[in-house]
Amino acid sequence: MKVRADILRIYQSLHTWTGITAGLLLFIGFYAGSLTMFKAELQQWIAPPAVAIPQVQQTALPSADWQVLLDKALATYPTELAKGFDIDLTSRSPVLSWYSQGSARDLHMDNKIIALRLDQQGAIAVSENYENKFADLIDYLHRSAGIGGEIGHDQAGVYLLGIAAVAYFLALVSGIVVLLPTLLKSFFALRKDKGASRFWLDSHNLVGVASLPFHFIIAWTVVGFAFHDLIYDGLSVFYGEQPVFQRPAANSQTYDLENLPALEQHLAAASQYSPSHKPVKLSFMRLNNTAPVAIIQMINPDGMVRGPEADYLFMQPYTLDILPFSFSTQDGASYSKFVMGLFALHYGTFAGDFGRWGYFVMGLLGAFLFYSGNLLWLHKRMKKQGGPSRSCTLMAALTIGVCLGSMLAVALTMLLGKLLLPVLDNANYAYLYCYYISFFACICYSFWRGAALAAWHGLLGLSYCCAALPLATLYLQWYRADWYSTAATAAVDLMALLFAAVFFYAARRCKKRMLNSESSSVWSLQPEKLQCSTSDI
Incomplete structure (x- = not known):
């Protein structure tokens, strides 16, 4: 296909500058986003679960032990439970918990959780601990690139990534236009014999074109997630005084905890609503209010789910009626299914573990x-x-500092966070300080010593940190015999060893490039090659 030369130049310029302006923010978002695909496994790795208190004798009904715990908790802590509590059906033994400080919303560092379990005599055992937020920090990096501050009720970084996603979409479209004349000829070509630059260009084009649908999906959904409030506010012009969403009618009736149906009834109602789903967690809120609600997280290994890991079913906990904003399995719920599809496409939850x-x-x-x-x-x-x-x-130093710095900061945070876990009641601030100090230190080092040396040292640091992660697991198991590993945590250690080998190989290649680079390159270590000319753009 032929495209006029002047059009190609325009799209080449658009592709270059949209990519340069948005690329570093999007690098952090994509790198951290890939890690969030295994958010639960990472959280379990850095904060291993303790060997559970031996539970009471299991009965035929899976929810029976949880009901015993709930009944005793309601009798002992009625005021606390009326405000809200969680029941995790996936735990090894019955556990009921609620926030004694903070809440589940936003990235609070001082959240405290009270957990109730049953001991061997069937009595309630109480523990209170700070909530470990390591996985939420990774998710925060994914959603905001680590940029602090708030605009309205959301992080400023979310809006900046939304703007970057617009530039990202323009870069995708312009890149395809630039490639059109040679797309069929050079799509699968990786020409190593024509120099490193040609190989990098072929790799860049191959990755971009081969994963183009994925990138379009991410670009569209990020824009929607970042600016959904503005979109809904704009719809008010068309809806006028009519609400965009139909809300349930106000209710003046109050409820009492004594009338709360058994867990068996909640689970039966949820299974009846969607037999293909399995309930894994129940969250009860405002139980002594006029608007009580139960949020049931449900997984469907063979189908599409809306959230990062589960669908959400909203239920009236006393009448067991299904409330609006629940995921829909009914015919005709076009809008709900459309929104559900957007979430699933962004989170990759439409194909089970293969999709992840x-x-x-x-x-x-x-x-x-x-x-x-x-x-x-x-x-x-x-x-x-x-x-x-x-x-x-400057651009070379910034690229190395931001890209390798963000990865190295995450690896150091994982390593330090796990080693400090036994001696810190609240490790969340250690995560934050470690990440941001490491990240900005890498950027400063890159500007101080130059991109070439910073790239080599950064890759070596990544290799050593990844290799040390399994050693941290062994140390922690020796230090605390009551903490145990699972298949998920073992998989994290194996992946860390794989990445250690990849980064070590990349470091060796980087060193070879430093020593053999031409004088007209920022990747050389010779003193005369590190000096900048005064020309600039």
Whole structure:
């Protein structure tokens, strides 16, 4: 297909500058987003579950032991439970919990949770601990790229990533236009014999085109998630005084905890609503209010779910009526199914574990796409100017500092967080300080010593940190015999060893590039090659 040269130049410029301006933010979002595909496993790895208190004798009914615990808790803590509590049906023994400080919303560092269990004599055992928020920190990086501050009721970084997603969409479209004349000829070509730059360009194009549907999905959904409030506010122009969403009628009746139906009835109502789903967690709220609600998390391994891990069923806990905003399995619920589809497409929860692994790999490849795009821009700019200008040197240092710095900061946070867990009551602040200090230290080091040395040292640091993660697991099991590993935590350690090998190989290649780079490159270590010219753009 032929495209006019002037049109190609316009789209090439659009592709370059939209990618450069948004690429570093999106790198953090994609890298952290790939990790959130295994958010539960990472949380279990860094804060291993303790060996549970031996539970009372199991009965034929799965919810029976939880009901025994609930009945005793209602008799002992009626005031606390009336405000709200959670029941996790996936735990090894019955456990009922609620927040004694903080709430489940937002990234609070000082949340405290009271957990009730049954001991061997069937009496209630009480424990109170700070909620570990490591996995939520990774999710925070994914949603906001780690940018603090708030605009309205959401993080400022969410809106910035929404703007970056618009630029990201333009970069995708313009990149396809630029590739159209040679798409069929060079799509699967990886020409290593024509130099490193050509190989990076072929890899960049192959990854971008092969995963194009995935990238379009992410771009559209990020824009929707970031600006949904503005979209709904804009709809008020068409709806006028009519509400956009139909809300349930106000209720003046109050309820009493003594009339709360048994867990068996809640689970039966949930299963009747969707037989293909399995309830895994129940959250009760406002039980002594006029608007009580039970939120039931339900999984469907063979089907699509709306959230990152589960669908959400909203139920009136006393009448067992299904409330609005529940996931829909009914015919004709077009809007609900459309929104459910958007969530599923973004979270990759439409194909079970296969979908999670697929999104994990494509998320990492997406991060590679932005990183390689910056490297290609640097090479082209240096070639055009005959040497490394100030803009090239600064952009190279920023690219290495942000990309490798964000990955190294996460690895260091995992390592330090797990080692400090036994000696800290609240490790959440340690996570925050470790991540941000490591991240900005990597950026400063990159500007101080140059991109070449920072890239080599950063990759070596990543390799050593990843290799140390399984050792931290062994140390923790020796230090605390009552903590145990699971298949999920063992998988995290195995993946850490794999990444350690990959980063070590990349570090060796990086060192070879440093020693053999031409003088017109920011990747050389020779003193005369580190000096910038005064020309800039």
